[in-house]
Amino acid sequence: MTATFAPPAGLRPRPQVCRACGALHDPAPVAVCEQCLGPLDPVLDPGRPLPTREAIAARPRSLWRYREWLPFDGEPTLSLDTGGTPLVAAPRLAARLGVARAWLKNDAVSHPSLSFKDRVVATAINAAAAFGLDTIGCASTGNLANAVAAQAARAGLKAWIFIPEDLEPAKVVGTAVYGPRLVRVRGHYDDVNRLCAQVADQFGWGIVNVNLRGYYGEGSKTMAFEIAEQLGWRLPTAVIAPMAGGSLVTKLRKGFQEFTAAGLVSGAAPRIFGAQAAGCAPIVRLVRENADAIEPVVPHTIARSIAIGNPADGLFAKRAIVETGGWAAAVSDADIVAGIRLLAEEAGIFTETAGGVTVAAALALATEGRFRHEDEVVLCITGNGLKTIDAVAPGLGEAPLIAPRLAEVRDLVAQENA
Amino acid sequence: MSVTLQLPAVLAKLADGRRTLEAQGTTLGDVVADVAARFPALAPRLRDQAGKPYSFVTFYVNDDDARLQGGFAASVRDGDEIIIVPAIAGG
Numbered sequence: 001m002t003a004t005f006a007p008p009a010g011l012r013p014r015p016q017v018c019r020a021c022g023a024l025h026d027p028a029p030v031a032v033c034e035q036c037l038g039p040l041d042p043v044l045d046p047g048r049p050l051p052t053r054e055a056i057a058a059r060p061r062s063l064w065r066y067r068e069w070l071p072f073d074g075e076p077t078l079s080l081d082t083g084g085t086p087l088v089a090a091p092r093l094a095a096r097l098g099v100a101r102a103w104l105k106n107d108a109v110s111h112p113s114l115s116f117k118d119r120v121v122a123t124a125i126n127a128a129a130a131f132g133l134d135t136i137g138c139a140s141t142g143n144l145a146n147a148v149a150a151q152a153a154r155a156g157l158k159a160w161i162f163i164p165e166d167l168e169p170a171k172v173v174g175t176a177v178y179g180p181r182l183v184r185v186r187g188h189y190d191d192v193n194r195l196c197a198q199v200a201d202q203f204g205w206g207i208v209n210v211n212l213r214g215y216y217g218e219g220s221k222t223m224a225f226e227i228a229e230q231l232g233w234r235l236p237t238a239v240i241a242p243m244a245g246g247s248l249v250t251k252l253r254k255g256f257q258e259f260t261a262a263g264l265v266s267g268a269a270p271r272i273f274g275a276q277a278a279g280c281a282p283i284v285r286l287v288r289e290n291a292d293a294i295e296p297v298v299p300h301t302i303a304r305s306i307a308i309g310n311p312a313d314g315l316f317a318k319r320a321i322v323e324t325g326g327w328a329a330a331v332s333d334a335d336i337v338a339g340i341r342l343l344a345e346e347a348g349i350f351t352e353t354a355g356g357v358t359v360a361a362a363l364a365l366a367t368e369g370r371f372r373h374e375d376e377v378v379l380c381i382t383g384n385g386l387k388t389i390d391a392v393a394p395g396l397g398e399a400p401l402i403a404p405r406l407a408e409v410r411d412l413v414a415q416e417n418a
Numbered sequence: 419m420s421v422t423l424q425l426p427a428v429l430a431k432l433a434d435g436r437r438t439l440e441a442q443g444t445t446l447g448d449v450v451a452d453v454a455a456r457f458p459a460l461a462p463r464l465r466d467q468a469g470k471p472y473s474f475v476t477f478y479v480n481d482d483d484a485r486l487q488g489g490f491a492a493s494v495r496d497g498d499e500i501i502i503v504p505a506i507a508g509g
Contacts, residue, residue, distance in 0.1 A: 020474070032504040034428060037463060037474035039506040139508055187481075193508035194478060198501070201426050210507045245509015293473075296485050310476070310483060312506045 010074040011130045016040035016214050019316075029131050029206055031213035039312075040214045042071030050262050053233055063119055063222035069258050070123055071218045078129055078155045079122035083222050085110050087230035087378070092346040093359075097366040099375040103236065104343070105227055107382050108351050113150045113174070114384035115143035115305075115352075116223060116248070121151045121208060123219035128157065128206035135205040136212075137161055139196035141189050141244065141305045142171030143352075143383050148208060149178035160205060162192045167304060170387045188299055190310045209245075217247050224255025227378050228265045235260070235267035238326070238371060240362050241380035242354040243274040243283045244306035246317030248380070253320040270378075272320050273370070274328040275361030277301035277353075281330035283311055286318040288328060302333045302391050303353040305383060327370045331360035339363070340385060340392050350385030358382070419444050421498045423453060425460075429475075429502065432460040441500075446477060447490030449500060464502070465490075476505045 013027040020038025031040055050068055051059075059065035063083025064076055086106045094102035107116035121144070128136045137160035138148045145161045152159035159180035163172070164187060176182050185192045193210075200207040208216045228235055235256055241248050249272050259265045276284045279301030282294050294314040299307035311317070321328055331339070339359035344350050351359075358379050371377060385392070402408040423439040430437045434457070443449035450471075454461035466472050470490070477484040478501040484492045494500065 032428060032474070032506050037428060037472075037504050037506070189508070190483065191481065194476070194481075194483075194501070194503055197426070197503040197507045198424075200507075201503075209509060213507065247509050296483050298486070308509055310508075312509050 011077055011126060012073045013127045013130050013215060014042040014044060014071045014073065017043045027131075029127070029133060029204075029211045031211050042214050042218055044069065044071070045073070053229075053264055056229065056264075063122060063219065063226075066222055066225045069221060069225065069255070071215050072126065072130070076126045078125050079118075079151050082111055082118045082122040083226065085226065087227060088347065088349065090347045090379075093343075093379075094377070097362060097371055097377060098373060099238075099366075099371050099377050100373065101376045103227075103231070103376070103378045104347055104349060105223060105378055105380045106349055107223065107380070108349060108355065108384040112154070113143070113146035114387065115147065116220070116380070116382040117143040117147040118151070119222050120144075120216045120219035121147040124206070124208035124212045124216035125151050125155055125157070127212050127215035128208070129155065131206065133204075133206040134158060135160060135203075137196070137199070137205050137207045138209050139189065139193040139207070141307060142167050142175075142387065143305050144209065145175040145182070146171060146387075149175045149180040149182075152180060153178040160199070162196055162199070164189050164192055164304075168388050168390060170389065171305075174387065189308050190296065193308075193310070217251055220248050220251035221255035221258065223248075223380060224252045225259060228256065228259050231376075233265050235265050236270050236376045236378045237268070238271045238273060238375050238377045239380065240273035240275055240358055240365070240377065242306050242358050242382055243276050243317055243328070244308045244311065244354075246274075246283050246311040246313035248382075249274050250313055250316045250320045252380070253324060269324055271326040272324045273326045273361070273365055274317060274321050275358045276306065276328070276330045277303040277336060277357050278330040278332050279303075280307045280309055282309060283314045283317050284328040284330040286314055287321050301336075302388075303336055303357050305352060305354045305388075306357065327365060327368075329361040329364040329368070331357055331364055335360040335364070337392055337395060341395070343381070344385070349381060351381045352383040352385050352388040353391050354383050355381040355385070356391070419494060419496045419498075421449055421494050421496070421500055423449065424499065424501045426503055428504065429460060429463055432463060433457045443494060445490065446479060446484050446492040446494055446500065449494060450490065474505050475502050477502055
């Protein structure tokens with residue numbers, strides 16, 4: 001059933017190696033080891049020429065300016081303008097956290113679909129094209145659906161996208177508008193994900209977070225690369241990110257490690273902190289209880305974009321957090337909403353619920369004394385608030401309605417100053 | 419009790435190329451033991467040396483994660499479908 005088309009010339013995905021047993025695999029749209037079923041990670045060519053800081057800085061502002069650390073030989077052909085989101089100073093948030101400086105890595109304005117998932121789809125779609133696959137797809141909590149649909153449409157690839165039935169309307173519309181085959185599945189994300197594992201096995205499509213997962217995950221490293229470059233080729237001392245499947249925190253760590261190994265950055269390895277909603281916090285539990293196995297949960301949270309009860313990279317995420325000296329925190333739905341509003345009111349950034357989780361967890365970690373006064377903390381804001389307006393709309397109150405008369409404005413100003 | 423097991427392609431190779439197996443048992447653990455006895459090459463990819471579920475696969479009994487039903491102690495009934503998928507996916 002695998003459909004193929006002529007792959008673009010010049011792009012070759014790298015081989016992959018099993019993270020568990022070390023077995024080497026030829027490049028293929030496969031994400032688990034033939035020997036032990038462990039996860040596969042692309043292997044970069046250790047002898048490849050590496051660019052200098054100046055050479056990187058002279059390249060176009062996209063995630064491909066770091067292409068020597070992405071899992072391909074040759075030139076990418078698709079989604080060439082993803083990446084390059086702002087790193088925003090947040091002094092008032094720093095004061096609240098009791099740290100020297102706080103920064104917001106603002107993937108809420110990611111191109112083209114307003115979440116960090118654009119990064120992972122950019123690498124996965126190039127792998128799909130190189131493998132000659134004409135259909136890509138995903139299991140998604142919403143942001144990935146948006147990213148796959150948008151990038152597949154632009155590339156002229158077919159897309160099959162599977163989502164839980166209860167996704168926020170903005171995420172459904174923000175997927176359907178691109179014209180993919182969008183399928184709602186009765187159940188939670190974990191049901192969708194299991195189905196997609198079977199779909200990838202059966203139909204041979206490029207399901208970006210299933211059988212293209214090795215190539216997909218590497219795109220997340222570019223968030224770390226950008227943070228380091230935007231800080232002036234320095235590493236922050238702490239980074240906090242939301243956790244769903246757990247991959248992002250592992251890839252942030254890997255990205256910082258790779259730039260350190262390349263001699264591009266100064267500073268010690270950042271402490272990695274993970275954030276989840278209390279209604280779906282299996283990785284936080286792993287960290288805080290020092291457990292050695294994921295106990296899957298049925299999610300109950302407004303943070304649907306990170307509501308994964310059976311996180312594939314949970315154990316690896318725990319390792320990234322613990323080994324770097326970080327920690328993890330889970331926050332209530334009320335705290336998530338408060339986190340969204342705080343970020344909007346004090347930093348001018350409107351994030352979705354996952355960003356609210358990150359902000360609220362950072363505050364919780366600060367209260368626990370997990371940060372130091374000299375810390376430079378980066379908060380990863382991974383998605384846009386326009387996708388989850390239902391989470392915050394009820395608490396915002398209604399704007400006053402007036403006649404177009406100056407006297408009525410005067411009254412309002414008087415009330416404001418009273 | 420006779421149940422059906424659905425294997426992913428990567429495991430079917432260890433079961434004479436068969437994607438679907440019939441097996442016997444009243445618990446998931448019984449069913450896995452039955453299959454493991456018949457397909458020794460498949461056995462270490464279903465349960466570890468301690469007899470627990472192998473960490474890189476997930477078992478589903480009638481579409482539901484077996485870990486939420488007691489793991490290998492989960493009851494199975496005649497006609498149930500057990501789906502096995504690689505654990506590393508999604509997110």
